[in-house]
Amino acid sequence: MRRFLLGIAIVLVFFGALGAPSFVSQLSVAEAALQPRDPFIAQLIEHVQEAQLREHICQLQSAEGGEACNAQGSRWSCDSAAIDRAVEYTRQYFEKLGLSTKLDPYSLACRTGVSHNVEAILPGTDPGSSEIILITAHLDSVAQGVRSSRVAPGADDNASGSAGVLEAARVLSQYKFKRSIYFVLFTGEEQGLVGSRFYAARLKREGANILGVFNMDMIGYDSDDKAVFEIQAPDEDSYQLAQLLMTTTHHYGLALEPEVPDQAPPWSDHASFARQGYPAVLLIEDTELGETQDFNPYYHTTADTLEAINLSYAKRIVQALVGTVAQLAEPVQ
Numbered sequence: 001m002r003r004f005l006l007g008i009a010i011v012l013v014f015f016g017a018l019g020a021p022s023f024v025s026q027l028s029v030a031e032a033a034l035q036p037r038d039p040f041i042a043q044l045i046e047h048v049q050e051a052q053l054r055e056h057i058c059q060l061q062s063a064e065g066g067e068a069c070n071a072q073g074s075r076w077s078c079d080s081a082a083i084d085r086a087v088e089y090t091r092q093y094f095e096k097l098g099l100s101t102k103l104d105p106y107s108l109a110c111r112t113g114v115s116h117n118v119e120a121i122l123p124g125t126d127p128g129s130s131e132i133i134l135i136t137a138h139l140d141s142v143a144q145g146v147r148s149s150r151v152a153p154g155a156d157d158n159a160s161g162s163a164g165v166l167e168a169a170r171v172l173s174q175y176k177f178k179r180s181i182y183f184v185l186f187t188g189e190e191q192g193l194v195g196s197r198f199y200a201a202r203l204k205r206e207g208a209n210i211l212g213v214f215n216m217d218m219i220g221y222d223s224d225d226k227a228v229f230e231i232q233a234p235d236e237d238s239y240q241l242a243q244l245l246m247t248t249t250h251h252y253g254l255a256l257e258p259e260v261p262d263q264a265p266p267w268s269d270h271a272s273f274a275r276q277g278y279p280a281v282l283l284i285e286d287t288e289l290g291e292t293q294d295f296n297p298y299y300h301t302t303a304d305t306l307e308a309i310n311l312s313y314a315k316r317i318v319q320a321l322v323g324t325v326a327q328l329a330e331p332v333q
């Protein structure tokens, strides 16, 4: 460890003498996990609000024209009107936050017209760094199978994770960071990770320098109040992101029990990035993979509604995520 630090010091002196770019001072993922508790991060994560998560889940699960929060809506990717309404809601929200926002087009076999992912960027302040961090979730939903999903509220799967991305964007956009943070909502996930596969392949082609992807999928069900949440990491590099999440949970006293299962099946959008060789983790409630089990019985049914969501639990997961990404992006204080 000492030799490693000495190595960094030499590099700093060397580049310093050349009037070098400041990116040399940026932390690696492993170094970030060794940092002590930071009062600035502790204060930043206090801005995550349950009420904001609740409002987004209400909006996303509801059908237009009905009572507020009616759980009669759908975000089925094969139904253009349904999914496009959700895409528009999130696009407008990102724009309101002042983020550079765009729709990312791709084609999905089951729908007519073009499908879209939604991307919003909080640009980093350090011109010497091209490294980016992604916070992602899938916006689409299904119920009663994939053939017809006229009603598919998908509050937990995955309005919860989408709400987490929107809330992370609201909180983080109030600060400045050295590294850029991308907030991305995918569609076509339930049809085989289609939106994220297109997106990750494009970033790879463009030579994007992705430091880590943090994907949330189902972060709102905790019926036993044990607060277990899983961090699924497909490979060694991804495991470093998982370690940083665990350190953050511990340092900031978040009442959560993070668990890293041995297996990381390719069942959500992080897998599209892992396939391209990028470090990527999935944050998810307690599934059948780890030692304990508390899987949502309403998964992919019309009963997956806000009523069964534990908002306090979802909030703590979003806090762990926001604190982790803030550390890694390096706040400019």
Ligand SMILES: [Zn+2]
Pocket (backbone or CB within 6 Å): 138, 157, 158, 189, 217, 218, 268
């Ligand atoms: Zn899902």
